[in-house]
Amino acid sequence: MNQSFILNQLAEDRENYFHAVAPPIIQTSNFAYPTVDEFKFAIENEKDEHIYTRGNNPTVKMLCQKMAALEGSEDCLMVGSGAAAISNAVISQVNAGEHIVSVKNPYTWANHLMTKILPRFNVQATFVDGTDVENFIKACKPETKLIYLESPNSWTFELQDLGQIAAFAKSRGITTVIDNSYCTALCQRPIDFGIDLVIYSATKYYNGHSDVVAGAICGSKEKITQIFHNEFMTFGNILAPQNAWLMLRSLRTLPIRLKQSSETTLKVLDYLRNSDKIERIWYPFSEENPQIELAKRQMKMPMGMFTIALKNRNISTIKKFCESLQNFLIAVSWGGHESLIMPKCAFVEANDPQVSMLRFYIGLEEASTILEDLDKNLAIL
Template identity: 85%
Template structure:
């Protein structure tokens, strides 16, 4: 079922976007691979042309802090994949969060956010913004009424993560977007878990979609990047204010590497997703596993919503081991030969992130381990898991 759904979405002109859109090969000696315009500055032959460029910096080239041809090529592809009017590429996922959130609030405004968002989103909303009299209410996003009940006259922004990146709770995007539009509230979602191939929040009415493009979009663990996708109006507003002021630019070299990565995005997601389904089938039968968190699991109370909003399974899940002894959990993690212990996800390599690295031995979550399934052969990963589970 999942494989068929994947083929349906990939065939929707994504090949043209990834391989042809904005390439303009006739401008670059008909090169198949796009060029790296590795320059900080752009010169003009006349004062009038220079003046025009300065007055239209969002669409012209003055200084790479604002616009660069290689980066702009990537922006066009990212926006098209998302079904958005425009996109800004920034230096990290954290930069995408801070630029987009700050762009939508002023002193005295109120934010509603899902509880337990990504660490640096939480830091922004609990440590930085309160210094400027912007406060946030965190809610259980699985219940729509929580957003309604938390809303105040000064609420200007709803911040979502669907699914989040540890226990994968979802929010009803269409219902929340409809409510927010009636109240004049902007909606932002961190869609890093899904990518546009799996979920298109703009189709559900969400205003701004942000990414840690470091993850699936780059996919090779060699670039840190972020993306902000949305309407021309909102993206232009962010460009002329937060983006140009904070200077969180993506370097042309890194944009070029991401253009390279987009070529293989569909096939990388397909490999990771199919391997994940196979590995989960094995883990569900293991007596060593207490629980598995994954959007498409039959025991997930939000499975119907996942099937409605998400087009395919993705490559990350969390499990809880029955053995709660920290030393045994560490041994399980350290004996895995084909899973690296690391943060992040979305690259070619399989990863684990044990909760015991962040919490005390008596913490209720000490037995949780997050898995990302990379591009290795599924059978090799299964054999590795079987051997390491034997130590528990």
């Protein structure tokens, strides 16, 4: 099944919707049946039928089918945020008294889940440097049931060797979960390396227009069905039909958006490498990245986000630089049409060694516009 077919044809069912080119929004909370027997059948098969939009909805289901096909997984659940995808996936795989091994410094709310919420229910987590597979192996205990990955992470972009970790985990009966939000399935398909569950903040590249918050969980039919009947239905982390429809719209342009962002990013990085204002650049495909060969093996293309460290560590000057840029918004997240900058000084104290770090996301503006903006304002530093 090719990518273009998935994005533009799969699950569209136009003959059921008046042959409309764009799919409809089935904006309903409830579904009715003409007979008791049909009603009973739907209730007994709620994962695939339609009873109540808290569980299943035709517009959301269409999106789930496309996301699963892109990922190369058997099934997918769409949820209301990336944080919801993390919590549903992780909680579904552990019980009281069990143990998680996680890559260190995961996304904020993944870290909060594993350090603040799960310990209340006697689930403990160990955090390791994920650049060495041996660290995962050594950290595992008899009660370890889950390995949590984020490759690359979203600040300094360390990677994990997905194939080796998945093989070890399967030999021990341990479930693997990865946050693949930096990449999307077009760049990296963890299922192909043996990872069990792949989660996304679909708010980012998949939606790509900064107008929807969404999450996705992709995996085997067995695991996704288990999550549906337990955590998903209980926590009520639904994605609304309107938001699913907006994401269906966004998927049409996903490949060209990724291509534009990636190509411009490479041009920006070429420029920044020659600047005497920059102390260091973090990017998976940077020649200075000690994991570049792993990046090339696991990732099919560069992506649009990187971090730099400035030589100038004066916070006032760093703030002035960020605020003077005309084509970068100061904000969290990434993957939308707009370029973003996130200064580390907004999160750390003045004496923190990371104070001069700036995370950039390159959007869909012309490369010349971005480069002119940077060239003009780097002089401030």
